[in-house]
Amino acid sequence: MTPIIRAEALQHTYSAGTPFEKVAIDQINLDIEPGQLVGIIGHTGSGKSTFIQHLNGLLKPTSGTVYFDGEDIHRSKEATRDVRFSVGLVFQYPEYQLFEETVYKDIAFGPKNMKLSEKEVDERVKEAAHFVGLSDDLMECSPLELSGGQKRRIAIAGVIAMRPKVLILDEPTAGLDPAGCRDILQNILDYKRETESTVLLVTHSMDDAARLADRLIVFHSGHIAFDGTPPEVFSHTLELLEIGLDVPQAARIAEALRERGVKLPESIYTADQLRDAVLDAWKGAGAC
Amino acid sequence: MLKDITLGQFFPGDSITHRLDARCKLIIVVLYIAALFTANGYISYALVIAVTALMIAVSHIPLKSLVRGLKPVMVIIIITAILNLFFTTGTPLVKLGPLTLTKEGVVRAVFMVLRITLLIMGTFLLTYTTSPMALTDGMEQLFNPLKKIKVPVHEMSMMMSMALRFIPTLIEETDKIMSAQKARGADFETGNIFQRAKALLPLLVPLFVSAFRRADELATAMESRCYHGGEGRTRMKQLVWAARDTIALLLFVVFLAAVIALRHFGL
Numbered sequence: 001m002t003p004i005i006r007a008e009a010l011q012h013t014y015s016a017g018t019p020f021e022k023v024a025i026d027q028i029n030l031d032i033e034p035g036q037l038v039g040i041i042g043h044t045g046s047g048k049s050t051f052i053q054h055l056n057g058l059l060k061p062t063s064g065t066v067y068f069d070g071e072d073i074h075r076s077k078e079a080t081r082d083v084r085f086s087v088g089l090v091f092q093y094p095e096y097q098l099f100e101e102t103v104y105k106d107i108a109f110g111p112k113n114m115k116l117s118e119k120e121v122d123e124r125v126k127e128a129a130h131f132v133g134l135s136d137d138l139m140e141c142s143p144l145e146l147s148g149g150q151k152r153r154i155a156i157a158g159v160i161a162m163r164p165k166v167l168i169l170d171e172p173t174a175g176l177d178p179a180g181c182r183d184i185l186q187n188i189l190d191y192k193r194e195t196e197s198t199v200l201l202v203t204h205s206m207d208d209a210a211r212l213a214d215r216l217i218v219f220h221s222g223h224i225a226f227d228g229t230p231p232e233v234f235s236h237t238l239e240l241l242e243i244g245l246d247v248p249q250a251a252r253i254a255e256a257l258r259e260r261g262v263k264l265p266e267s268i269y270t271a272d273q274l275r276d277a278v279l280d281a282w283k284g285a286g287a288c
Numbered sequence: 289m290l291k292d293i294t295l296g297q298f299f300p301g302d303s304i305t306h307r308l309d310a311r312c313k314l315i316i317v318v319l320y321i322a323a324l325f326t327a328n329g330y331i332s333y334a335l336v337i338a339v340t341a342l343m344i345a346v347s348h349i350p351l352k353s354l355v356r357g358l359k360p361v362m363v364i365i366i367i368t369a370i371l372n373l374f375f376t377t378g379t380p381l382v383k384l385g386p387l388t389l390t391k392e393g394v395v396r397a398v399f400m401v402l403r404i405t406l407l408i409m410g411t412f413l414l415t416y417t418t419s420p421m422a423l424t425d426g427m428e429q430l431f432n433p434l435k436k437i438k439v440p441v442h443e444m445s446m447m448m449s450m451a452l453r454f455i456p457t458l459i460e461e462t463d464k465i466m467s468a469q470k471a472r473g474a475d476f477e478t479g480n481i482f483q484r485a486k487a488l489l490p491l492l493v494p495l496f497v498s499a500f501r502r503a504d505e506l507a508t509a510m511e512s513r514c515y516h517g518g519e520g521r522t523r524m525k526q527l528v529w530a531a532r533d534t535i536a537l538l539l540f541v542v543f544l545a546a547v548i549a550l551r552h553f554g555l
Contacts, residue, residue, distance in 0.1 A: 113472060
């Protein structure tokens, strides 16, 4: 299977040739298979935001190439513009980009730029609104009058309405209350399941990453530090802590128990796994 | 493309120019501009250029950054050059249809271009080497006597420092919103002037909304820290007038005097 996105020797330097020169990402090689939910982790300044902006051609690599569906996204100006419809990018705090008079018009902005027919636009707006759980009576409201959580949904719907094959979300839950976070993540999961699209989720929450992702990519100072399934990545608990990242609470508790001499298997990162492992260990100890 | 705007950008450093008192630098810029507009002969221009080169050299500001600052005013410079080239009366050199290129025109065009370029470089040198805080503090203190005739000097300098402070923030914000709209297929680069103006709407609306939100938040933050204007306000960083400031100032007084003298002798 051709990877849906491939990055080859990707490098990006900001303000090249000035005293503020900074290499944001360096020699990134990466394949992303279609249909996966990929979690991207890394602390602020690790290069993850720079990286995702390369995937839809917003940033042009200083060197290296990005392929979408096997083709270089910078082969022509039109191709770069078209790839933005296939690789939908939801920025951090996307509610600040709303501008239209009504919710409906704002969601329709992307599809309209794709030069779709009125009917097709209407269909997509309704579909996208449904995916993020916006009710029909909100469609004629001004987006600026709604609550923060609802604004966030509208902004996400604005990208989903383009029906991208790859959906990239940069911390979609930042600054929302726990219920809002859960809802939005569930919406994203539903969207992915129903449309069979690929989702890249940038997150700071290790628990969300552990729970949702098929694959985790850890960025550290412009490089990929770890890349693998959640069990593989979270088996490096100590290294992750060392580069200033968190690990899921369950992994941290497991590590603390191991330090105190409790024998637990490797790669525990969800509460359920921890419970089972602790029960097993307890039973084992009781038998002696 | 927005990153090209270098207006008011401060380059931190530790050169002599950086260490001079902001008030001293402000007065020097006034003297420098006066000298620039007094100069009207080859020798006086050479002197002004030499002094500018010296100023740039001691400030350790790369010439490249100064030249980049000229970009936004390039159009004005070019128009000035063309107007002076063709609309100065004198000995004709070449005739291009209805336009006549005169010898005096060439000389004047060169002088005018030099004048604008040097003016911008000189003033940019001030903002490049002085932090916005020091700059507005310096202005406030220089204009302090005006308080006697009820000019709101403090308020004006406070507004100026806030405006300067928010230029980079707004540029960053504009960049962000632009990227977000581009990700939804917005096109800011092609089309005729009307299409482009219309394409700016998705950028301007969110930008205004966030600018007003920011202004509101800033006002609340200031009020909750009991800000109530300049009355009895002290400073964390006091401006200190040192011996080097007096020396620098005297040097520029001599420089201005020299240019005036040169003009008097028609050089």
